[in-house]
Amino acid sequence: MSNTNESWGSRIGLILAMAGNAxxxxxxxxxPVQAINNGGGAFIIPYLISFLVMGIxxxxxxxxxxxxGGVRGNHSTPFIFGxxxxxxxxxxxxxxxxxxxxxxxxxxCYIESWTMSYTYHTILQTFSxxxxxxxxxxxxxYISFEKGYFNEAVIFYLICLxxxxxxxxxxxxxxxxxxxxxxxxxxxxxxxxxxxxxLTLGSSGAPAGCIDCDGYLGLNFLWEPQFSxxxxxxVWLAAATQIFFTLSLGMGSIHCYASYVKYxxxxxxxxxxxxxxxxxxxVVLGAAIVIPIAAGYLGLDWVKENAGFSMAxxxxxxxxxxxxxxxxxxxxxxxxxLLFFAGITSSLAMGTPWMGFMEDEFKWSRSKSAWSFGLxxxxxxxxxxxxxxxxxxxxxxxxxxxxxxxxFALAECILFAWIFGVNKGFEEIxxxxxxxxxxxxxxxxxxxxxxLLILIFVGALVTPKGNDWTGAIKNGWELxxxxxxxxxxxxxxxxxxxxxxxxxxxxxxxxxxxxxxxKKEVRISELKKFFVEEGKIKIAKEENYSIAFDSxxxxxxxxxxxxxxxxxxxxxxxxxxxxxxKGSFVNDIFYVDLSRLVLVALFAFICFVVFLAxxxxxxxxxQTS
Amino acid sequence: xxxxxxxxxxxxxGSVTAITVYFFWRVLKTPPKE
Numbered sequence: 092m093s094n095t096n097e098s099w100g101s102r103i104g105l106i107l108a109m110a111g112n113a114x115x116x117x118x119x120x121x122x123p124v125q126a127i128n129n130g131g132g133a134f135i136i137p138y139l140i141s142f143l144v145m146g147i148x149x150x151x152x153x154x155x156x157x158x159x160g161g162v163r164g165n166h167s168t169p170f171i172f173g174x175x176x177x178x179x180x181x182x183x184x185x186x187x188x189x190x191x192x193x194x195x196x197x198x199x200c201y202i203e204s205w206t207m208s209y210t211y212h213t214i215l216q217t218f219s220x221x222x223x224x225x226x227x228x229x230x231x232x233y234i235s236f237e238k239g240y241f242n243e244a245v246i247f248y249l250i251c252l253x254x255x256x257x258x259x260x261x262x263x264x265x266x267x268x269x270x271x272x273x274x275x276x277x278x279x280x281x282x283x284x285x286x287x288x289x290l291t292l293g294s295s296g297a298p299a300g301c302i303d304c305d306g307y308l309g310l311n312f313l314w315e316p317q318f319s320x321x322x323x324x325x326v327w328l329a330a331a332t333q334i335f336f337t338l339s340l341g342m343g344s345i346h347c348y349a350s351y352v353k354y355x356x357x358x359x360x361x362x363x364x365x366x367x368x369x370x371x372x373x374v375v376l377g378a379a380i381v382i383p384i385a386a387g388y389l390g391l392d393w394v395k396e397n398a399g400f401s402m403a404x405x406x407x408x409x410x411x412x413x414x415x416x417x418x419x420x421x422x423x424x425x426x427x428x429l430l431f432f433a434g435i436t437s438s439l440a441m442g443t444p445w446m447g448f449m450e451d452e453f454k455w456s457r458s459k460s461a462w463s464f465g466l467x468x469x470x471x472x473x474x475x476x477x478x479x480x481x482x483x484x485x486x487x488x489x490x491x492x493x494x495x496x497x498x499f500a501l502a503e504c505i506l507f508a509w510i511f512g513v514n515k516g517f518e519e520i521x522x523x524x525x526x527x528x529x530x531x532x533x534x535x536x537x538x539x540x541x542x543l544l545i546l547i548f549v550g551a552l553v554t555p556k557g558n559d560w561t562g563a564i565k566n567g568w569e570l571x572x573x574x575x576x577x578x579x580x581x582x583x584x585x586x587x588x589x590x591x592x593x594x595x596x597x598x599x600x601x602x603x604x605x606x607x608x609x610k611k612e613v614r615i616s617e618l619k620k621f622f623v624e625e626g627k628i629k630i631a632k633e634e635n636y637s638i639a640f641d642s643x644x645x646x647x648x649x650x651x652x653x654x655x656x657x658x659x660x661x662x663x664x665x666x667x668x669x670x671x672x673k674g675s676f677v678n679d680i681f682y683v684d685l686s687r688l689v690l691v692a693l694f695a696f697i698c699f700v701v702f703l704a705x706x707x708x709x710x711x712x713x714q715t716s
Numbered sequence: 717x718x719x720x721x722x723x724x725x726x727x728x729x730g731s732v733t734a735i736t737v738y739f740f741w742r743v744l745k746t747p748p749k750e
Contacts, residue, residue, distance in 0.1 A: 132724030364739040371736040
């Protein structure tokens with residue numbers, strides 16, 4: 092318990108910091124992709140409904156829990172939960188509010204460091220003469236360690252982590268608030284500039300075969316409503332999940348920021364303002380940059396096949412280079428600057444729960460707490476940097492950045508509405524409020540929000556194969572490898588399931604189309620159906636089979652270490668499990684399980700620290716009585 | 717752009733912008749508590 096009187100310097104600073112916490116890379120890269128994959132313009136209907144019945148109530152819950160804790164000297168979730176739940180086990184649910192932040196910060200800072208590095212390379216004109224393939228290859232090389240273990244990616248990661256830690260050590264008003272006040276307006280200005288450029292690029296850069304391709308084509312693709320998609324549960328689940336992630340709910344960082352709000356100050360209006368600011372950045376700016384620009388230069392077919400997170404680094408620098416040196420450079424700096432500010436305002440928020448806890452319980456100074464956060468994040472984060480290709484990054488993101496949030500949000504919702512009591516909770520929300528919250532939201536908070544969170548959790552637990560919810564029962568409910576159960580059982584590893592092996596097995600089916608003994612490289616291809624439309628070769632779907640033809644398409648290329656013996660030859664048919672090479676192999680599953688172990692160790696470590704803090708509180712209480 | 721897409725775009729982005737500006741304006745015009 093602390094007697095700190097640290098608080099926010101201004102109301103605007105608090106709102107910008109909270110909005111900055113929520114605005115992240117997902118606003119620009121995840122939202123548009125989710126929209127085009129889930130009904131286009133119609134996606135916004137379940138999206139906004141989820142915002143109203145789950146997003147906003149949870150924002151109020153987290154803000155009010157934070158302020159409630161802060162008044163009692165608790166600036167992180169373990170003791171906020173402990174005090175509200177009146178039972179010690181709630182403290183250990185609160186551990187998620189520190190654990191998730193450290194685990195997510197460890198890989199999030201890595202992405203943030205890419206944006207720093209890409210800003211640097213944009214200014215140096217590294218991408219100016221590159222083809223699209225070269226830009227993509229640059230990224231692959233950047234995150235590989237073929238040229239040594241202390242490469243540019245590691246240097247930028249360290250710089251990024253030190254920068255975050257240094258800002259955190261400057262305190263709330265001197266560090267976090269200052270960055271939010273500079274970063275958020277700049278992010279919005281950069282976003283407006285890029286959206287304007289995207290919509291006014293015309294069709295001069297249109298790809299061959301699409302003379303009408305421009306930004307509006309992409310915008311049309313994104314906003315054209317397919318109302319029939321609203322009957323698909325997958326779309327509703329995707330919308331609720333997007334709202335959940337975009338608002339940074341279930342992290343514990345909102346609680347921590349809100350714990351520095353003074354007791355008499357408003358949280359109802361502030362949370363609405365910060366929440367809607369995030370929606371503006373996501374729906375208005377996020378939808379108007381990546382997809383329109385990519386559709387204008389590369390066409391809709393390319394966007395349909397490639398829309399995703401990697402576009403930010405593998406495609407956008409190439410597209411900006413088409414705008415000439417001056418505007419292209421400015422656009423590149425604006426894009427990566429925008430992503431950097433979106434990232435750093437979030438990663439700073441991830442540092443505060445650990446710091447708040449150490450200051451409260453062990454009377455550590457802000458500086459000591461900040462540097463200890465940096466050190467733990469570095470230890471947890473280095474595996475994601477060095478073993479990015481081995482799946483460590485994705486594992487962290489899945490367990491800490493997805494499952495951890497769901498568990499925590501469900502726990503806090505039950506605690507607030509059922510244990511603490513929804514009436515008492517509403518009194519807490521409305522204390523000092525500049526905007527009274529109508530009691531209409533009480534049953535929503537008590538029944539609808541937890542029900543939605545349970546649905547999201549169950550949806551993640553038993554996701555059917557291919558995310559096909561409508562045909563799941565008919566297909567015997569085969570689980571998707573990305574479901575929680577599928578992940579635990581390593582369902583996506585159909586081959587190479589032992590940690591260490593003398594033989595490396597094929598993970599795909601197909602025909603061996605090339606074997607290079609010198610490079611130790613094997614390429615596997617499979618027969619796919621294609622068809623020609625408007626002079627372009629496209630992958631055929633069932634409705635095009637009548638005019639389709641078969642052709643070999645590369646599926647996977649394996650490169651083996653020097654000293655390995657390749658066991659197959661050109662023309663061989665392989666399937667998952669077929670031995671491809673003999674040698675000494677450490678399989679990806681080893682790194683995946685190792686990353687899970689690191690996460691479990693981190694969680695156990697925080698539980699232990701919370702246990703020590705509890706003992707310390709008890710002995711202080713005994714001494715004073 | 718098709719009419720349906722245009723209607724969705726203008727309605728949604730217009731509403732979200734208006735609500736964001738409204739709440740931010742309310743924050744700005746509310747006097748600080750003593």
